[in-house]
Amino acid sequence: MSSPQRAVSLTTPELPRKAVLQAVGRTIDEWGSRNLRALPWRDTRDPWHILVAEVALQQTQAPRVAERYASLTSALSSPTATVELGKGGVIALWSGLGYNARAVRLHAAAEAIVERFSGVVPSSNDDLRSLPGIGPYTAAAIEAFAFERDVAVYDTNVARVMARAVLGAPTTATHGWQVVSAMVPAGSGWSFNQAIIDVGATLCTARNPQCDACPLRRRCAWKRSGALIDPALSTAGTSRPQGRFEGSARQARGRVVERLRQGSATFRQLHDVTGWEDEAKVRAIVVALIDEGLITRHAANYSLG
DNA sequence: CAATCGTGGAG
DNA sequence: TCTCCAAGATT
Numbered sequence: 001m002s003s004p005q006r007a008v009s010l011t012t013p014e015l016p017r018k019a020v021l022q023a024v025g026r027t028i029d030e031w032g033s034r035n036l037r038a039l040p041w042r043d044t045r046d047p048w049h050i051l052v053a054e055v056a057l058q059q060t061q062a063p064r065v066a067e068r069y070a071s072l073t074s075a076l077s078s079p080t081a082t083v084e085l086g087k088g089g090v091i092a093l094w095s096g097l098g099y100n101a102r103a104v105r106l107h108a109a110a111e112a113i114v115e116r117f118s119g120v121v122p123s124s125n126d127d128l129r130s131l132p133g134i135g136p137y138t139a140a141a142i143e144a145f146a147f148e149r150d151v152a153v154y155d156t157n158v159a160r161v162m163a164r165a166v167l168g169a170p171t172t173a174t175h176g177w178q179v180v181s182a183m184v185p186a187g188s189g190w191s192f193n194q195a196i197i198d199v200g201a202t203l204c205t206a207r208n209p210q211c212d213a214c215p216l217r218r219r220c221a222w223k224r225s226g227a228l229i230d231p232a233l234s235t236a237g238t239s240r241p242q243g244r245f246e247g248s249a250r251q252a253r254g255r256v257v258e259r260l261r262q263g264s265a266t267f268r269q270l271h272d273v274t275g276w277e278d279e280a281k282v283r284a285i286v287v288a289l290i291d292e293g294l295i296t297r298h299a300a301n302y303s304l305g
Numbered sequence: 306c307a308a309t310c311g312t313g314g315a316g
Numbered sequence: 317t318c319t320c321c322a323a324g325a326t327t
Contacts, residue, residue, distance in 0.1 A: 057323040064313070065323085098311030105325080135325045155323045197323060206321065207316070242321075245311080254311050292310095 013175050016166065018182055024166060024216065025183030025192060031215035032195020037062070037202065040069040042194060047121035047146035048113075049073045054141045055106050055133055060097055062201065068097065079119050082110035088305030091294060092261050100257050104293050105133025123147045141193075150189035152181040157200025163232040164204060165214075168221025170231050206232070252276060253285050257304070260295060264303040 015021070036042065039062060041053035052072055056065045075093050076082045082090065087107045094103035109131040113121055121142070122128055128139035136154070143149040152158075154177040162176040163169065171179075184192050203210045211217055222231055245251055252274040259265055259273045271282045286302070289295045295302050 054323070059310090059322055059324055060312080061314075061322050096312070098313080099324090101310060101326085102324090133325065137324060141323065153323075156321085157323065201323080240307085240309095240324095243309090248311095250309080250311060257311090 013171075015179055015182055021166075021179065021182040022185070024219065025185050027215050028183070028195045028199060029185050029188050029192045032191055032198060035198065035202075036191075036194055037198055039066050041145070045146055045148070047123070047142060048076075048078055050146040051109070051121060051134075051138075051142055052076050052106065054138045054145075055102050055109075056097060058102060058138065059099060064097070076106075076110075079110040079113040079121070082107060083114055086305060087293070088303065091257065091304045095258065095261050098254075100254075100294055101292060102133055108132040109134065121146070123149075125151075144189045144193045148190045150184050150186060152177060152184050152189075153193045153197070154180060155197065155200075156206075157197045157204070159200075160206065160232040161196055161200045161204050161216075164209075164222040164230070165216040165220040168225050168227070168231055170233070249285055252282070253289060256285065256289060257294060260302060260304045264298075264301040266300055267302065270302060 041050055044050065053065060053069060056068065056072060072093065075085060076090070085093075085107075087104060090107040091100060091103045094100055097103075112131050113119060116130075117127070122131075123143065123146075125139050125143060128134050128142055129136075134142070140151050140153045141155075143151045144153055154173060158180055159171075159173070159176050162179055163171050166179055166183075167176075180196070183196075199214065199216070203214045211220070211223060214220065217223060255273045255275070256270050259270060267283075267286065270286060271279060274282050274285075276282050286295070290297065294304070296305055
């Protein structure tokens, strides 16, 4: 007799009602129609230029990438041009952006596109994910922003909006993505995703959120609950706590690569720029940089690529 | 899965 | 000055 009503699983949190999510989605989209930031990659649908921008945007603030967008897309005008510039050229171009492995992967992605996709950026999620340096976020971003598909992007900004305004509780990347996926207004994937990212980046910020100006202030779950603790503190696995930078391997690696952007150098010169005493430790990071394809050695000289 | 991977601006 | 963290991906 006991007919199973509905399967409630502890590992599969329920989604808020679809109608509610759709209403929130339209509210965000409408706000975006009047408040989107003027960012250069929003004026194109060139899949390669958007791919370049999205890779540069990984863990790097939009205003910093915006300053570099023109020079990046000029030097990396197409997958073919990127391949021809060479890996070292792309790494050199990446100066100041951080996370130099992204330059290596961007060059590799260009090669893959030329070799496997005839130089045309693929549009399916699986094909995009098969490219070096293109993960869950970036693949969805290219689908939505270059091909205007109604998919949801899920980055640190969206994660905050989900945890705070929509759910009012900490969540996981998987669940948060399911929730936002149900919010995308049909036919408005491009504008909705741009809008929700901007809500997170300009209003629902990590620190000191501007709730008074938020289009969701009326229905914000966090605000309505009156909770003092921020639901977005340890949420979504989109942004992880970072170790101390001063004196770290990351700092020394960055100095080595930056030095090589000026031209080739000897080990002694690389050792000097690290500011480290222990030569063995410097040798270790140089070996690692070679293994990772960031630098090469010709006889006694090191260079990019 | 937790650690690793740069650099710079904001508070 | 110092801490936090930013349109994540990879191993």
